[in-house]
Each structure stands twice: as C-alpha cells, then as structure tokens.
Amino acid sequence: MAERVQAIGGAAASELVDAFAERDPTSLYVHIPFCRSRCFYCDFTTYVAPRPEVDAYLNHLERELEMLGAKTRTSLQTVFVGGGTPTFLTTGQLDRLFQAIHHNFRLVSDAEVTVEANPGTVTPEKLERLAAAGVNRISFGAQTFDESLLLAIGRSHDRAAIEESVRLARESGFSRINLDLMFGLPDQTTDAVRRAVEACLALDVPHLSAYWLKVEPGTPFARWHDEGLLALPGEDAEAEMYELVRDLLATAGLRQYEVSNFARPGEEARHNLVYWRNEPYWAAGVGAHGYVRGRRTANVTSLVDYAKHVASGALPVAEVHDVSPAEAAEDTMMLGLRLREGVHVDTFRRRHGALPAELFPEALARLEAHGLVETTAGHVRLTHRAYPVANIVFEAFVGALTAPDDAAH
Ligand SMILES: C[S@@+](CC[C@H](N)C(=O)[O-])C[C@H]1O[C@@H](n2cnc3c(N)ncnc32)[C@H](O)[C@@H]1O
Ligand code: SF4
Secondary structure (H helix, E strand, O other): OOOOOOEEOOEEHHHOOOOOOOOOOOEEEEEEOEOOOOOOOOOOOOEOOOHHHHHHHHHHHHHHHHHHHOOOOOOEEEEEEEEOOHHHOOHHHHHHHHHHHHHHOOEEEEEEEEEEEOOOOOOHHHHHHHHHOOOOEEEEEEEOOOHHHHHHOOOOOOHHHHHHHHHHHHHOOOOOEEEEEEEOOOOOOHHHHHHHHHHHHHHOOOEEEEEEOOOOOOOHHHHHHHOOOOOOOOHHHHHHHHHHHHHHHHHOOOEEEEOOEEEOOOOOOHHHHHHHOOOOEEEEOOOOEEEEOOEEEEEOOOHHHHHHHHHOOOOOEEEEEEOOHHHHHHHHHHHHOOEOOOEEHHHHHHHHOOOHHHHOHHHHHHHHHOOOEEEEOOEEEEOHHHHHHHHHHHHOOOOOOOOOHHHOO
C-alpha cells in the first residue's frame, strides 16, 4: 500500500529520512524463556520445561549470540537479560550464558548489565556469580505484597520471598535493584496498592516499575474475563491507583521518568531508555524482538523452530519489517512521549529532517488543545494530567504519516 503523501514544509512524508537508521546498536536484549510456572496474566514467550531442555536452549542461544556478535562493530553500553525467568537457570547455566555474551560482544567498562529475577529464585551463590559476570542491576517481579493476591494471580512466591531476595541481592553487592509492581489486579483495592508501594519504599530500592494490568488474549485472565469471572477494580479505581502510585513515589523522591517507571536521580534504566528513545538494539533468544539498521525483527517463538533455525546456521528470525523513515518518525514520537523528558525537538529534527510540529501538525494541535501534550524548553511532552490516558496520545501518531490515504484521519 502506498504511504500517505503529506506535504511537510515543501517535502513529503515519503521523502523523509532517518539519519540514525545506520547507527550500530550498542544494546543487547537476551531472552530466557523458562519459568517455574506460568502466572495467570502473562503472555510473554515462556515455557515450563525440564532441565535438559534448558541446556539444549543454551547451546542454541550460544550459536545465535555468535552469529550476532560477528555482525557487531561497536561495544555494548547496555545488556538486558529478561524472561521468562533468567534466574530459573542454575548457577552453572548462568555462567555459560555470560561467557557466551562476553565471548561474542565487547562491553564498555561501565556497561549497564541487568538481569530479571523472580523472588525466591536467587541464592547468595547465584547472585555472587552474576556479579562476577559483570551484572550490576537486578530487576525482581514483586507485583504485589498481598499474600492472597499473589496466589490469585498465579505467582509462585510469597511476600517474604520478595523481601528476602532483595536482602540477598544487597548482601551480594547489588545496589541497583528494581521492583515491578502491578495495579488494577482482580479484587485489588487502592489500599493494597498503597501497602505495596510502602513495602517497596521500606526496602529502599532505587527503581520501581508500576504496570497497569493488561488482560492479554490467550491467558487464563482473558478466559476468566470473558466468562465474567475476573473482578477487575474498574477504570476509575485503576486510574486512582495509578495517581496514588505517582504521588507516593514522588513524595519519596522516586521521580517518574516514564509512564510506568520511577527512579532516584541517576538510577534510570539505561537499557530501557534505548527503547523509548527509539534507538537500535540487538536481540537474541526465542521470541526476542530486535531493531537493527532500520529493520525490526521478531524471532520465532517455538523452542523447536528456534533450535532448527540455529542448528542450520540461520538466524532464528520469523518476521522482518523494514521501518520506513516516516514510520520511524511516528515511532520516535510514540515512544519518546512515554518519557517525562518527552521528545527532544532538536534531536528529532536532526534525525528525521523536520520538526515534530512540521510532521504532525494536526495531531499535536489536537492534543495540545485537549491539554494532553505541551511543548516546553525544546521538548514535546505529556502534560501531568495526560498520564492516565497516555494511550490516547500514543494512538494519535499511529499511521499519522504512514496510513494509506483512505484510512488517514
Ligand atoms: C518480563 S515480565 C517478567 C519478569 C519476571 N519473570 C517476573 O515475573 O518476576 C516483566 C514484568 O512485566 C509485568 N507484566 C507481565 N505481564 C503483564 C500484564 N499482562 N499486564 C501488566 N504487566 C505485566 C510484570 O510486572 C512483570 O514483572
Ligand atoms: S514469572 Fe514472569 S515471565 Fe514467568 S509467567 Fe510469571 S510474569 Fe510471566
């Protein structure tokens, strides 16, 4: 389908450039698709598999890292090992994984290396070996501190395991610790959200992510929702929970720097900033998504397909999408507006060859008129009140330049 051709200061959307498209990624995401059990809300690529399968997966992952490493020309600034549950791996398996990463990629000396972990899956030995392998940031999924709610959402740990895991991480020398929380969970009260935030603050972690529950198709939650069995708090109560999280964390000095992320100054997740600034990254592992030299890729999601591809010497890519310069400009807006700092107008112009206001005059005028977006000090950003309805803002850029004429608004 032809892209909508829109006049932009004498140019057309189809003539746009992405001056950053050829930049080499300096970030790497590695996916570990195993969990002890599957939580009822989760649709991430993950499997409950026996140990030998994990070993086989690591063999294939080593091969993929080797193939990707051969394509790199630049050192990595950030590495993120996510899941699934990376710490489901044994100490020996984690050692192998990090040997493969270090063997195939160069990391700058102060690289940020994050590992996702589930409460109750870390031991002092495992944490010490991770630290020795260069890991300097650890992210635990806590979700809630309410025992019955932990059970109701299918978590395999209790509150004490969250507190104990954070304590062990600290004792092994980790200071950069994140906790994930979720709100809008079934039967969750605003008070339970308050208690969860207070429990995180009591643990004095420097970073917190707070996610609004999304009922994902294909999950048990989706099925129960369809059957009328999921007692969600409701939009108003959920928005109130979000406001409460924002208020409590702001008061405690954890600055909101993204729609769902809060940190003490200097503790922001550098790896995730790469995504929100629409910068490129390598991706390895089953189901992993990458963005390299203007091309978005999605790896196969089945362990069997993954093994077949890699064993035959091919990258395990299922989908490739060449991002046009116009689409890249839409992405820069959608992703950048997630950040408190917003989209830096000058960087945007250097990358895309025009100002946001020149490329998206209608969308920006409409959003500004509704008080959802503002331009101040060289940045386009969300207004304070736009946060609970941020999706409306992001949607305004979907297809703004790339939708075919008849679909354009
Ligand atoms: C990659 S996941 C899992 C990390 C780790 N395995 C864990 O659960 O502790 C990262 C985070 O995404 C959030 N998450 C997962 N599914 C979600 C959903 N359906 N809606 C909102 N947040 C979700 C959870 O807070 C989770 O900790
Ligand atoms: S432990 Fe994390 S990745 Fe695994 S099923 Fe639960 S939320 Fe998903």
